[in-house]
Structures are given as structure tokens and as C-alpha cells.
Amino acid sequence: MANIEINGKPLQVADGAMVIEAADNAGITIPRFCYHKKLSVAANCRMCLVEVDKVAKPVPACATPVTDGMKIFTKSPMALDAQKSVMEFLLINHPLDCPICDQGGECDLQDIAVGFGQGISRYHEAKRVVADKNIGPLIATEMTRCIHCTRCVRFGQEVAGIMELGATGRGENTRIGTYVERTVASEMSGNVIDLCPVGALTSKPYRYTGRPWENNQSKSIAAHDCVGSNIEIETRRNKVMRFLPDDNEAINEIWLSDRDRFSYLGLKHVDRLQSPMIKQGDEWKETDWQTALNYAFEGLKTVIKKEGVENIGALVSPSATVEEMYLAQKLMRAIGSNNIDHRLRQADFSDQDIAPQFPALGQSLTDLENNNAILLVGSWIRKDQPIIAHRIRQATRKGAKVMSVNAVDFDFNFPIEEKVITSPAQMVDSLAAITKALLTLTGKPAAEGLDDLLSNVKVSDAHSEIAKKLHGAEKATVILGTQAMLQPQLADLRALANVIAELSGAVMSTLSDGANAAGAWLTGVVPHRTCGGEAIVEKCGKNASEMFVSGMNAFVLLDVEPEFDTANPSVAMKAVNDADFVISMTPYVTEEMKAYADVLLPVSPSSETSGTFVNAEGTWQSFAGAVTPLAETRPAWKVLRVLGNIFEVDGFDYITSEDVREEAKQQAGTLNTSNKMQWRCPSSLAKSTDAVNRIGLLPIYAVDGVVRRSEALQQTDDAIPACVIINADLAKQNNIQDEDNIVVAQNDVKLTLRVHIEDSIPNNCAVIPQGVQGVEGFDAAYSEITLSTKS
Amino acid sequence: MIGYKKKDESKLHLLTEASLKEIDVWINKYPADKKQSAVMSALRIAQDQNRGFLTEDLMDAVAEYLDMRPIAVYEVATFYSMYELEPVGKHKIYVCTNISCMLCGSDTVVGHLSKKLGINLGETTVDGRFTLKEVECLGACVNAPVMQIGDTYHENLTEEKIDQVIDALD
Ligand code: SF4
Ligand code: FES
Ligand code: FES
Numbered sequence: 004m005a006n007i008e009i010n011g012k013p014l015q016v017a018d019g020a021m022v023i024e025a026a027d028n029a030g031i032t033i034p035r036f037c038y039h040k041k042l043s044v045a046a047n048c049r050m051c052l053v054e055v056d057k058v059a060k061p062v063p064a065c066a067t068p069v070t071d072g073m074k075i076f077t078k079s080p081m082a083l084d085a086q087k088s089v090m091e092f093l094l095i096n097h098p099l100d101c102p103i104c105d106q107g108g109e110c111d112l113q114d115i116a117v118g119f120g121q122g123i124s125r126y127h128e129a130k131r132v133v134a135d136k137n138i139g140p141l142i143a144t145e146m147t148r149c150i151h152c153t154r155c156v157r158f159g160q161e162v163a164g165i166m167e168l169g170a171t172g173r174g175e176n177t178r179i180g181t182y183v184e185r186t187v188a189s190e191m192s193g194n195v196i197d198l199c200p201v202g203a204l205t206s207k208p209y210r211y212t213g214r215p216w217e218n219n220q221s222k223s224i225a226a227h228d229c230v231g232s233n234i235e236i237e238t239r240r241n242k243v244m245r246f247l248p249d250d251n252e253a254i255n256e257i258w259l260s261d262r263d264r265f266s267y268l269g270l271k272h273v274d275r276l277q278s279p280m281i282k283q284g285d286e287w288k289e290t291d292w293q294t295a296l297n298y299a300f301e302g303l304k305t306v307i308k309k310e311g312v313e314n315i316g317a318l319v320s321p322s323a324t325v326e327e328m329y330l331a332q333k334l335m336r337a338i339g340s341n342n343i344d345h346r347l348r349q350a351d352f353s354d355q356d357i358a359p360q361f362p363a364l365g366q367s368l369t370d371l372e373n374n375n376a377i378l379l380v381g382s383w384i385r386k387d388q389p390i391i392a393h394r395i396r397q398a399t400r401k402g403a404k405v406m407s408v409n410a411v412d413f414d415f416n417f418p419i420e421e422k423v424i425t426s427p428a429q430m431v432d433s434l435a436a437i438t439k440a441l442l443t444l445t446g447k448p449a450a451e452g453l454d455d456l457l458s459n460v461k462v463s464d465a466h467s468e469i470a471k472k473l474h475g476a477e478k479a480t481v482i483l484g485t486q487a488m489l490q491p492q493l494a495d496l497r498a499l500a501n502v503i504a505e506l507s508g509a510v511m512s513t514l515s516d517g518a519n520a521a522g523a524w525l526t527g528v529v530p531h532r533t534c535g536g537e538a539i540v541e542k543c544g545k546n547a548s549e550m551f552v553s554g555m556n557a558f559v560l561l562d563v564e565p566e567f568d569t570a571n572p573s574v575a576m577k578a579v580n581d582a583d584f585v586i587s588m589t590p591y592v593t594e595e596m597k598a599y600a601d602v603l604l605p606v607s608p609s610s611e612t613s614g615t616f617v618n619a620e621g622t623w624q625s626f627a628g629a630v631t632p633l634a635e636t637r638p639a640w641k642v643l644r645v646l647g648n649i650f651e652v653d654g655f656d657y658i659t660s661e662d663v664r665e666e667a668k669q670q671a672g673t674l675n676t677s678n679k680m681q682w683r684c685p686s687s688l689a690k691s692t693d694a695v696n697r698i699g700l701l702p703i704y705a706v707d708g709v710v711r712r713s714e715a716l717q718q719t720d721d722a723i724p725a726c727v728i729i730n731a732d733l734a735k736q737n738n739i740q741d742e743d744n745i746v747v748a749q750n751d752v753k754l755t756l757r758v759h760i761e762d763s764i765p766n767n768c769a770v771i772p773q774g775v776q777g778v779e780g781f782d783a784a785y786s787e788i789t790l791s792t793k794s
Numbered sequence: 795m796i797g798y799k800k801k802d803e804s805k806l807h808l809l810t811e812a813s814l815k816e817i818d819v820w821i822n823k824y825p826a827d828k829k830q831s832a833v834m835s836a837l838r839i840a841q842d843q844n845r846g847f848l849t850e851d852l853m854d855a856v857a858e859y860l861d862m863r864p865i866a867v868y869e870v871a872t873f874y875s876m877y878e879l880e881p882v883g884k885h886k887i888y889v890c891t892n893i894s895c896m897l898c899g900s901d902t903v904v905g906h907l908s909k910k911l912g913i914n915l916g917e918t919t920v921d922g923r924f925t926l927k928e929v930e931c932l933g934a935c936v937n938a939p940v941m942q943i944g945d946t947y948h949e950n951l952t953e954e955k956i957d958q959v960i961d962a963l964d
Contacts (some may be wrong), residue, residue, distance in 0.1 A: 030809045080937075093869075141935055165863065166863040166865055166866055167863070167865060168865065169863075169865035169866060169868060170866075170869055171868050171869055171872035171873070172872045173873045173874075181865060182864075182865055182868040182872070183850060183864075274797065412795065413796060461832070489819065700796070723796065728796065761796065763796060
């Protein structure tokens with residue numbers, strides 16, 4: 004501890020802290036541009052100059068460590084004079100085009116110039132101009148305004164993990180940019196908009212649409228991954244203007260992924276359903292809520308009477324709110340059906356009876372940074388959960404070793420120490436091999452059946468290295484990622500990942516798709532467990548896949564587009580089209596819906612309703628609606644409540660969503676964040692076949708209807724189109740060239756797709772993404788396919 | 795699109811065997827995990843193998859070889875004036891115009907060279923033989939005014955001396 008004085012105020016400060024930190028903590032303002040608490044110190048703007056007793060010249064507060072007895076003056080004539088001069092220098096080449104600059108009103112340069120500059124400019128010479136370069140659909144550049152603080156450059160190096168922007172040239176000719184025209188590829192790129200202290204980097208989609216002082220802020224929770232990033236929704240006259248990150252050190256710190264930042268564009272898509280609609284004959288007609296709800300009720304009633312209540316099923320988006328989920332399952336169970344599920348993309352349900360209480364990270368997000376070794380299994384974490392990838396990246400900066408067992412050699416933004424890239428099926432073998440290595444390493448007894456299973460397993464160097472690193476780490480984590488959760492080998496992967504975690508003393512983590520899979524499990528939006536996790540043995544309902552495969556007479560869909568949101572779109576679409584009665588509660592209307600649905604009920608996306616998401620840590624985060632629902636749209640929890648009333652079931656007289664949440668939370672019981680499972684030995688390991696296997700990767704911007712409708716996100720390079728990605732060997736075997744259009748057949752369905760050749764794909768595998776436009780007609784995301792060159 | 799770079803996108807082949815070998819000498823001078831420390835030498839070597847100037851592809855190749863992001867290499871190459879990013883003449887003439895040389899008459903040196911070669915500072919003669927460049931202090935102020943051609947310093951310049959030096963070049 005050092006005793007210092009700032010402006011005469013005595014302070015106790017940790018040794019080694021910079022003067023600016025001490026001042027910030029004491030609430031003393033020092034102007035700054037390049038210093039940022041989350042970035043390394045660059046000390047290049049010189050705006051933070053202060054006077055220090057016994058030092059002849061002013062010193063930069065951001066790069067001067069405190070020493071005992073230091074006396075600092077931030078407002079002395081010397082300090083003020085220095086700050087004023089720096090400001091004058093900084094403005095020499097600045098265009099002063101505030102009236103046409105989007106940053107106006109939230110610009111550090113503007114604020115600091117007013118606070119610390121002088122009123123008049125003495126500079127009459129020519130100013131420098133910098134030509135702009137297009138760096139993609141998300142960030143607008145106006146580089147003439149840049150003051151070279153290099154925050155954006157350091158962000159790329161230190162946080163995003165890929166340096167895309169740099170400072171080229173020198174002196175007067177310094178420029179910030181990509182040098183060659185290229186789109187920035189980071190899934191966290193939007194954060195430079197917040198970091199840039201001037202109007203050089205601003206939001207392209209938001210450009211020229213508003214001034215910050217016209218906007219209202221409401222706090223909310225991002226709805227596209229299991230992190231639950233805190234956001235501020237900025238609105239103006241009941242319109243959503245933009246999403247910004249809200250500080251929460253425990254979750255997203257000050258960052259926001261591009262998906263969470265720019266998804267709002269999908270909220271105003273033309274597809275938005277404006278009013279309830281019912282289908283009579285083949286005619287769709289708009290109607291009022293009363294009529295639509297009665298029609299829905301009658302329709303379900305008829306099916307129940309004719310076919311029995313076991314023939315209706317409900318499918319709920321994994322990104323629905325706790326309140327919606329809780330009421331959906333309460334209603335279904337009240338009328339006598341357990342057919343409810345949220346695991347729309349899941350392919351393997353065989354271990355659902357022993358599944359943990361909810362897919363949990365098993366530790367806090369902050370704790371994740373303290374790991375020394377992390378094994379990723381079936382995870383493209385950088386794109387699946389960008390904020391969690393950021394935490395892992397911070398762990399690697401502290402020396403953590405990250406390893407990966409994946410079906411694609413993904414490009415991560417942190418170093419990968421060891422990796423095994425195999426076909427999805429053989430990932431099970433790889434985990435078995437790591438298990439074997441761990442058994443040898445630890446000398447612990449093998450669980451039942453494991454010895455037999457492992458007898459023929461070959462342990463490669465990579466496997467034993469992974470085992471060694473996990474075992475040797477003081478704190479380790481095995482992450483079963485979102486891609487693995489969707490693979491048909493889920494049960495085996497999960498069982499072995501659990502054993503690996505146990506043998507190596509690692510924490511087991513599971514990361515699901517959707518914003519609220521945790522909430523779904525906790526509230527019983529699964530066919531085999533109640534809210535509170537009690538097993539339903541008798542009359543266990545059908546899971547999502549069973550409902551689609553066997554078909555149901557009636558479906559209730561809550562924010563589901565089966566052609567995009569399911570593991571097997573062709574089967575799902577057939578099921579909804581064949582059903583007698585389909586109610587779709589949805590924010591959007593599409594031609595497909597009009598073909599299969601009978602009632603369309605416009606329900607709110609998360610910006611228009613109050614609700615709660617439970618993130619992977621198990622943290623419940625509630626939010627209020629930022630704007631009133633569009634046109635006739637209503638929050639889904641209210642719709643479900645009224646449906647409950649129409650069905651005359653008890654306990655549906657909630658007044659607020661808080662009532663629903665409290666009831667749900669109470670019933671959900673105590674949280675168990677452990678992913679430990681009862682051991683169930685995989686029955687066998689993969690048989691090698693010659694068939695080509697599809698890898699139905701779920702891309703970052705395909706995860707839900709809102710994201711899919713955000714035009715700016717869809718223009719980025721991360722918006723992977725319908726295509727087939729294979730490696731050069733497979734291409735050669737089949738006589739296929741890069742960029743060819745080839746016919747891909749899966750069962751009876753044939754599609755013509757563009758080929759991309761990448762070395763990151765294992766042999767005999769082809770990535771054909773799921774959830775994207777153009778593969779709706781396809782079958783299972785992971786299954787055998789054939790490739791042929793003829794169109 | 796989803797994974798690491800394709801093999802055929804690699805630009806490593808643009809660096810000659812000899813260049814790579816020379817770069818390795820520099821890499822070996824630094825700790826194994828600090829390969830990027832060799833970037834300045836690597837760029838110089840790449841420039842030398844390519845008639846005295848760097849191309850984007852060559853810089854990418856250096857980035858690849860040293861495990862750096864391309865932009866980090868561009869930063870270095872654009873910062874130092876001794877890296878050329880456009881084609882240059884066979885002989886690069888660097889004239890110092892910094893304070894000592896200026897006081898000792900670098901204006902005359904520049905003027906004479908310009909007239910003699912028919913080009914301004916920053917330009918290359920049409921026959922591609924000479925490029926004239928203004929540089930900062932060459933560190934030979936004692937014998938100002940100074941110019942550097944290739945790796946050789948020419949000091950205490952007078953118009954006659956300049957003529958002698960230039961005329962002796964091929
Ligand atoms: S673009 Fe903005 S953040 Fe980047 S260096 Fe310039 S002023 Fe700083
Ligand atoms: S904030 Fe200290 S030099 Fe920029
Ligand atoms: S000023 Fe010309 S060599 Fe130093």
C-alpha cells in the first residue's frame with residue numbers, strides 16, 4: 004500500500020497501481036483517450052497529463068505508477084496547461100464535423116474538449132484527410148476523425164484475439180485500418196464502436212438514425228446464447244434503436260458479442276406478424292385475440308376429443324423466457340399431456356433420464372478464467388458463446404492450456420495446445436482413448452464396462468498429452484459444447500466426458516444452444532421431468548424428435564420455425580404439415596407457417612415482454628419490456644395465461660410476470676450446478692464406414708429467428724450460407740473442384756450446393772450447416788450423405 | 795470460412811530458399827516463442843530478394859513464416875522509411891535533409907540531384923535506374939551533407955562529388 008495525495012486528498016492505494024486508477028477509484032476525474040481499464044496501457048494520447056510534486060515535467064497519469072508519498076495535482080496550472088495544449092494538438096487534424104457525426108453527444112473528444120480544451124482554435128493550416136475503407140457491414144469508419152489512441156488495435160490484440168486493425172505509417176501519416184481492404188471477422192468486433200472515443204468507428208446499421216440524448220435506456224438480457232449478457236436497449240418513441248452492453252463484471256464485463264449487439268435489426272423485419280390470424284378453409288384472415296384464442300381452444304378441444312390428449316404436443320424455443328416455459332408446461336400438464344420439449348435441435352435423447360438438473364457451466368464465468376487446462380469437446384466456442392470464449396482466452400493469457408476434440412479444426416481466437424479432429428462418430432473413440440490414458444495415468448479403477456469398451460482403443464500421442472495436461476492441471480474444465488449437444492452421439496460423448504472430468508479432477512461443463520435451456524430444464528419443459536426435476540415415469544411424454552417422427556395430431560409451437568430450428572427439418576416439416584391442427588405462437592409469419600398452421604398468434608420477442616432467462620451458471624436474470632409490443636402482438640406469457648383461463652385450469656390467475664416467475668422459481672427448487680451423471684457405459688465405439696458423413700454445424704448467425712432476420716449480421720462472413728465444405732482429399736476422390744455446384748443426397752432429398760474446400764474438415768466428412776436458408780428440406784443434421792458431381 | 799487457412803492460400807512459397815535460410819539465422823537469435831522479433835530483418839531480406847521493394851503478398855508470407863497477423867507486419871513495413879512498398883529504381887539514393895545536413899547545404903544536394911536525374915524527391919527515373927528519397931538523420935552528421943546509395947555512405951558532398959559518384963554507377 005502506498006500513501007499518496009491527489010489534489011490534497013490523502014489516499015491509500017495498492018502498490019504498482021497507476022495514478023489514473025487511484026484517481027478513478029477516488030472519483031477524481033482525469034481526462035483520457037487511450038487509457039481504458041480493460042486494455043493495456045499505451046500512453047500515447049497524453050491527455051491525462053498531471054503534475055507530480057518534485058517532478059519537473061507533467062507526467063501521464065495512465066502510465067505513472069504510484070509511489071509512497073507521491074503528491075499529485077490534476078488541476079494545478081501546470082496540469083491544466085498541459086491538458087489544454089494536448090487537446091489543441093489532438094484537434095489539429097480532427098475535422099470538427101460534430102454536426103454530421105454519429106458520435107455527437109456520446110463523444111469523449113467532444114466532452115473533453117469542452118471540459119479541458121480552450122474555446123478558440125489557433126490553427127489555420129491545412130488538415131489531414133484519411134480515405135475510408137470498408138471494413139464490413141457492422142462498423143462504419145470515418146478515419147479522418149481518428150486520434151490514434153489505438154484502443155481499437157489493442158482490443159483486437161488483447162480481447163478479440165485476432166489483430167485485424169493496426170496503425171500503419173508514422174507521424175502525420177499514421178492511419179488506423181486494415182491496410183488491405185478486408186472485412187473484420189471477429190465475432191466481438193462491435194465493441195470497438197464503444198471503445199473508440201471519437202466518431203471514427205461507429206455502428207453502420209445505426210448510422211444517422213438518432214442522437215443519444217433522444218434515446219431512453221432499459222436494461223435487458225441478450226437472448227441468443229446461454230451467457231445472458233446484460234444489455235441496454237435504447238428506444239425512441241417506442242422503437243428499438245439499438246442494443247448496447249450493460250456493465251456486469253460477473254457476466255459480460257463491458258463487452259457484447261456482435262450477435263447480441265446487432266440482432267435487434269431482426270426485430271423490425273417485415274416478417275413481423277401484426278395481428279392474430281386464423282385459417283378458415285384455405286383462407287387466412289386477421290382477427291381479434293378473443294376469436295383467435297377461442298378458435299385455438301376449439302381446435303385443440305376437437306383433437307383431444309377425437310384423438311386423445313396424448314396426441315397433442317408442445318414445442319418451445321430454447322430461447323423462450325422462464326415465464327413462458329413454465330406456463331406452457333403447466334398448461335400442457337394441466338390438460339393431461341407431457342408432450343413438451345425445448346430440445347428442438349437435439350438428436351440423441353437416450354440419456355435424458357440421467358441427465359443433470361440443467362446444462363450447467365458448473366462454475367462461474369469469472370472462475371473460468373482461473374482454469375489451467377480446458378478441454379473443448381464438440382465446441383466452436385468462439386462462435387457458439389463468444390463471451391465464454393473471451394473468458395477462456397483470458398485464461399490462456401494467464402497460461403491455461405486449451406485442447407480440443409472436434410469434428411472441425413475450428414479457427415479459435417486462443418492457442419490450442421493439443422487437438423484431435425475426427426468424424427463426429429469417432430469423437431467418441433477419441434474420448435475413450437483419453438479416458439484410457441487417464442486410467443493408466445491415475446491408476447484408478449475403471450467404471451463398469453469400461454475395460455471392455457477400451458480394450459481395443461488406441462491411444463495416440465495427442466490423446467495422452469490431453470490426458471496429461473488435464474490431469475496435471477490444478478484447476479481444469481471439460482466443456483461439452485453446443486455442437487456436441489446436437490450430435491447423435493450425445494449420450495456417449497457426455498458419459499465419457501464425465502468420466503474424463505472425474506478421473507482428471509476437472510469440472511464438467513455443458514453449454515447448450517438457446518438463451519434459456521437452463522430455464523427449460525428447471526421449469527420442466529422436457530417430457531420426462533416436472534418443474535422441480537421430478538421424474539415422470541408413468542405417462543412420460545414424447546421428446547421433440549419422437550413428436551416429429553411419430554407425428555402428432557396437434558402441435559402448439561412457441562417461437563419455433565421447424566424448417567430452421569430443428570435437428571431434422573424435413574421430418575419436422577412433414578409432421579407439422581400432416582398435423583390436423585397447429586397453433587403457432589410466433590413473432591413472425593412466413594409462407595411455411597401459413598401452410599401448416601391453423602392459428603397464428605403474434606407474441607413478443609424479448610424486447611417487448613418482461614421475462615427471465617437462466618444462464619449456464621444458473622443465474623436467474625429478469626428484465627422488463629423495453630417497448631410496448633408491436634401492433635396486436637402480446638407477450639406470450641399473457642397469451643398462455645389466457646389460454647389457461649379458457650381451458651378453465653386452476654392457478655392461471657397471475658397478474659404480473661413476476662407472479663409467474665416466483666411460482667416457477669419456487670417449484671424449480673434448489674439449483675444443482677453439477678453436471679455429474681450416473682455412469683452408463685457406451686454400448687460400442689464407432690464402426691468405420693466409407694460413407695460420407697454430414698456435419699450439421701450450427702453457425703453463429705443461424706441460431707434463432709431474430710438473428711436470422713438481422714440483415715447486417717447476415718451480410719458478415721460468419722453468416723455461413725447453405726454449402727458443403729469438404730477437404731481436398733474428399734474433393735479429389737469425387738472429382739470435385741472448389742466452388743463447384745454439386746448434388747448432395749440425403750435419403751431421398753437432393754440439393755444442389757456450392758462446394759468449399761477447407762483443410763479443417765476430417766476425411767469423409769462434409770460440413771453442411773443447419774438452420775440456414777437453403778437446407779430446410781434436408782434431413783438429420785448428422786447422417787450419411789452422398790456427393791455427386793452431376794447436377 | 796470455418797477453420798484454419800487452406801493450404802493453397804499459403805504465400806510462403808514466395809520467399810526463396812535462400813531468404814528463408816537467412817531469416818532463420820535471425821529467428822535463432824531470439825527465444826523460441828519470440829519469432830516475431832525477426833520481423834525487421836525478415837522484411838529486409840524479403841525486400842532484397844524482390845528488386846528492393848515489398849509487395850503485400852511478400853509481407854503476408856513474412857507474417858505467415860513468423861506466425862504474426864498480417865496487419866502487424868504491415869505496421870512495421872509502413873513505419874520505417876527504408877522499406878519500400880512501391881517498385882523502386884536500381885539505385886536508391888537517400889539524401890539526408892535533417893538539421894546538420896540542412897545547415898551544411900543539403901538543399902543544394904537535393905537540387906543538384908533533381909536536376910541531374912530529372913526527378914523530384916520520392917520519384918524514380920523513367921529508365922528505372924534511380925530513385926531519389928529524402929531521409930532523416932543518417933547518423934553521419936560530422937561529415938554533413940550526406941547521402942546513402944545502396945549500402946554505401948557518401949559524405950562531405952559537393953556537386954562535383956555527386957557527379958563523380960552518380961556517373962560511376964552502372
Ligand atoms: S479508430 Fe477510434 S479507437 Fe481506433 S485509434 Fe482511432 S480514435 Fe482510437
Ligand atoms: S490516457 Fe494517458 S496517455 Fe492517453
Ligand atoms: S543530419 Fe544528416 S546525417 Fe545527421
